[in-house]
Amino acid sequence: MDTTTDPFADRDTANCSIARTLEVVGEKWTLLVLREIWYGSSRFTDLHRMLGCPRNLLAERLRKLVEHGILATEPYQEDGARSRSRYAITPKGNDLVPAVLGLLQWGDRYRADPAGPAVLTRHRGCGGSLSVQVRCEHDHHVRATDIEATPGPGFRTRTNPVTKSDQAPGQTA
Amino acid sequence: MDTTTDPFADRDTANCSIARTLEVVGEKWTLLVLREIWYGSSRFTDLHRMLGCPRNLLAERLRKLVEHGILATEPYQEDGARSRSRYAITPKGNDLVPAVLGLLQWGDRYRADPAGPAVLTRHRGCGGSLSVQVRCEHDHHVRATDIEATPGPGFRTRTNPVTKSDQAPGQTA
DNA sequence: CCTTCTGGGTTTACTTTTTATACTCAGGTG
DNA sequence: CACCTGAGTATAAAAAGTAAACCCAGAAGG
Structure with missing residues (x-):
């Protein structure tokens, strides 16, 4: 590994799409909630029964997924029951x-x-x-x-918050 | 959703390859450790510097990844230094x-x-x-x-731990 | 031989998440 | 009016994650 010329050795590792995705779906249960919805569940109680996870976590995960537009709530009504809401996957979620x-x-x-x-x-x-x-x-x-991974337009080093095309190589830590 | 005929509604949700994969790589930092290795780091100190995660967690994650055959340690030697080991991705890891x-x-x-x-x-x-x-x-x-998701050969319901065509109902746990 | 340095960890004290379980609340039913 | 159900909240205990100090083996310098 040639650390003196490899731009990756000094890159800003926080600026990463993998990490950003994991911030949204990387917590425990989140991906499994989506799994259950893909497999056909949509109601809080069904999700809870299938997953066996703590109810407060399920509520929190659902809230976050809705916030991020991965799930959407839609009202439904079983007859003789009041209207409730259930969870459906969005195109963003399907991605x-x-x-x-x-x-x-x-x-x-x-x-x-x-x-x-x-x-x-x-x-x-x-x-x-x-x-x-x-x-x-x-x-x-x-x-x-x-x-092969190469620096993209949003690439940043630790020392240079924004990398433009004319950027000089930064020094190591 | 027709819960009376959908086999998925009573399936054993613990028997899931997504969940099993997450048991190995779903903890915090694990996938980012792999990211750094794919991007070229291989030594403990480099990984730690790039990730900025707690050292004990890095050690634990590396141990688990090696245990599961996703990483392998290999000895290396910089001259004038004793032999140390570094981490390399395996084919299983590359998958x-x-x-x-x-x-x-x-x-x-x-x-x-x-x-x-x-x-x-x-x-x-x-x-x-x-x-x-x-x-x-x-x-x-x-x-x-x-x-479309359908039951596969390893499919189990909650009430039937092993689903073979001729299976008698077993007890839970 | 003794001290210092470096890579690669381990220990420990503390904070945040997760877990399990109990409780709430808004309708609808008998 | 008491009771039931789906969809959550609240809370206390356990587990996981964090930060920072400490340790150990070998090489190097004196």
Whole structure:
């Protein structure tokens, strides 16, 4: 590792989209709440029964997911009952599917039940089983070892809060 | 939701590959440790400096990742120094790339710096930028709303710990 | 041989999250 | 009016995370 010329060695690690995503969905239960909603639950009590998590945490997680526009509440009414609200996934929430399916795929490969995966995912209609893939814009399959990370437009170093194109290399700590 | 015929309504939610994956990599800092290693760090001190996380947590996370075969330690030696060990990602660890890139992609879309993503990922060689995609085995692009989940071979209900075709009902716990 | 330095941790005291369980509140039903 | 249900709040105890000090092995200097 050449730390003197690698711009990453001095980058501002707080400015990271992985970290920012985890700030929203990285707490315990959050991704599992979404899982249950994808699997068909939508009401507080159902989510609580399926997850077995503390009720206050469930309430808090739902609030945060709604705040961030990943879930939306919509009113519903069972007859002979007052109107209540339930939780539905939004398109922004659905954009988390590749990430979560990536976790599912890894778990299926390395940590599934001896009998096999508990859940199979299929393309509705065509019925084909799914996989999460990394592709480049020329549609090549990209293996982990063929990924190259470079500074983007929002890149910042620790010492230089904003990196513009004419930026001189910063010094190490 | 028809809870009387939906097998998912009574499924054993603990038997889930998403949950099992999160047991390994779902704790705070774990995925960020992997991020740093993908970005090029490998030594304890470098990881600690980049992440700014508590040293004991870093040690614990590294231990767990090694235990699970996601990282491996390998000895290295700078001259005039004793041999130490550093951390390298394994193929099993690299299989987490789609999931993590999924998180990155979501963060880039919804929570990036106003200037744009801090980091660009490219296909080495071809240079094309990357995307994480869900595809079916017939290579169709699959949108979140076109995903269907069905019970797989390891499927269990709460009341039936193991679901085989001929299974008699067992007791819980 | 003794002291100091460095990388790679461990210990400890403290704060924040999570957990479990009890309680509340707004309608609707008998 | 008492009671039930879904959807939460409140609260106390346990677990996880944090910050900062401490430790240890070997190399280097004196």
